[in-house]
Amino acid sequence: MKKHNFSAGPCILPESVLKQASEAILNFDDLNLSLIEISHRSKNVVAVMDEAMALVKELMGLPEGYSVLFLQGGASLEFLMVPYNLMKEGGKAAYLETGTWAKKARQEAEAFGDVTVVGNSSDKNFSYIPKGYEVPADADYFHSTSNNTIYGTQMKSFPKVNCLNVCDMSSDIFSRNLDFSQFDLIYAGAQKNMGPAGTTLVVVKDEILGKTGRKIPTMLDYNTHIAKESMFNTPPVFAIYTSMLTLRWLKENGGIDWIENINNQKAELLYGEIDRNPLFAGTAAVEDRSYMNACFLLNDESAHKESFDNMLKEGGINGLNGHRSVGGYRASMYNALPLSSVEALLEIMRELERKA
Structure with a gap:
């Protein structure tokens, strides 16, 4: 897969x-x-x-x-x-x-x-x-x-x-x-x-x-x-x-109009979950958030990082580790990333919340 x-x-x-x-x-x-x-x-x-x-x-x-x-x-x-x-x-x-x-x-x-x-x-x-x-x-x-x-x-x-x-x-x-x-x-x-x-x-x-x-x-x-x-x-x-x-x-x-619409959907879904889910927090100023690279943290790494990382691996999520300058996680949502991949990540974030 x-x-x-x-x-x-x-x-x-x-x-x-x-x-x-x-x-x-x-x-x-x-x-x-x-x-x-x-x-x-x-x-x-x-x-x-x-x-x-x-x-x-x-x-x-x-x-x-x-x-x-x-x-x-x-x-x-x-x-x-x-x-x-x-x-x-x-x-x-x-x-x-x-x-x-x-x-x-x-x-x-x-x-x-x-x-x-x-x-x-x-x-x-x-x-x-x-x-x-x-x-x-x-x-x-x-x-x-x-x-x-x-x-x-x-x-x-x-x-x-x-x-x-x-x-x-x-x-x-x-x-x-x-x-x-x-x-x-x-x-x-x-x-x-x-x-x-x-x-x-x-x-x-x-x-x-x-x-x-x-x-x-x-x-x-x-x-x-x-x-x-x-x-x-x-x-x-x-x-x-x-x-x-x-x-x-x-x-x-459909050109840039087509892909911009999809990119907006991906970013809005992910940032919406980051802001809603009490286990996570975004790192960038809300008005300046990148629609390509969403950086976020676990509010309590000691309690949840091991479980979250294992769930990401089991769910086939690749490349989510944040840069060492920021830590946490970074979801890069470039043009070819399908909306379904963001939805898969969101489901894991919600599952972590349910288990917490």
């Missing part, structure tokens, strides 16, 4: 996607060759890249003037590619520090110029999203992290800024409707909500590049990858192909 996979990443993927991807490993496009043993320059692989890029633009509803890239190095490499490509020589950037990954992004940027932290929620272990902050008008760009997997918080709105707007959407990409055109650059590691580890999606407005006055190493220059259509070096073909299949699955089922 397939387990209920609440893992924070790498993420759960649609069963149909896993089936198609596994078939392509053996025989891709009826070539009697594996996807991972043919040239990335072949027309079949180029068609995969073209479709993946087109699907990103279509699902996001982007206007003309944006390029879509599939790169390597994870979001961690984007932490330095962003300032390399967007911060002017002697320039400055503004960062909203809402968790571990936002902090790492800020630390990388400090090697390139002046960095202003406009808001920081570390005083309460990143359990909320800062409000009422101001982004300096003379900043070259503002950087935010839309969803925080470790601490279970999510930005519900984004500030209007008078500089370039950059967002790390690694853990909630394609999960909800946004005006994606409000951003000048979006990046996201595929393994949180889109595909397997190995590729990173970058969506960038073409007109913002090439204006820093600094010399950028070839491999770290977005223009290099735009010119070569993400094939400056050999791309991670399997990760891109599986991401394309996931994007195709999303489109065929």
Whole structure:
């Protein structure tokens, strides 16, 4: 029996996607060759890249003037590619520090110029999203992290800024409707909500590049990858192909509108039970709760943890342990997690209450 996979990443993927991807490993496009043993320059692989890029633009509803890239190095490499490509020589950037990954992004940027932290929620272990902050008008760009997997918080709105707007959407990409055109650059590691580890999606407005006055190493220059259509070096073909299949699955089922409705149902069910059940408590500020990663605690671990953990194992619940920075439990409800998995978790939580 397939387990209920609440893992924070790498993420759960649609069963149909896993089936198609596994078939392509053996025989891709009826070539009697594996996807991972043919040239990335072949027309079949180029068609995969073209479709993946087109699907990103279509699902996001982007206007003309944006390029879509599939790169390597994870979001961690984007932490330095962003300032390399967007911060002017002697320039400055503004960062909203809402968790571990936002902090790492800020630390990388400090090697390139002046960095202003406009808001920081570390005083309460990143359990909320800062409000009422101001982004300096003379900043070259503002950087935010839309969803925080470790601490279970999510930005519900984004500030209007008078500089370039950059967002790390690694853990909630394609999960909800946004005006994606409000951003000048979006990046996201595929393994949180889109595909397997190995590729990173970058969506960038073409007109913002090439204006820093600094010399950028070839491999770290977005223009290099735009010119070569993400094939400056050999791309991670399997990760891109599986991401394309996931994007195709999303489109065929109704796009972001469709999945946002399901994601809302999953989150509302789980948070409703956390708030109702006297044995549990949420860790994030209610207004900032993530609809992708729900973090919660047992109010009395010594009395209930052993029983709860055994029940989770018997119920086929996988990946529910919280991050060491928070403890407790973390239910990651990415796009492919079915509503039935959340219902299975809720039944175990209620059963624990009945036995208490």
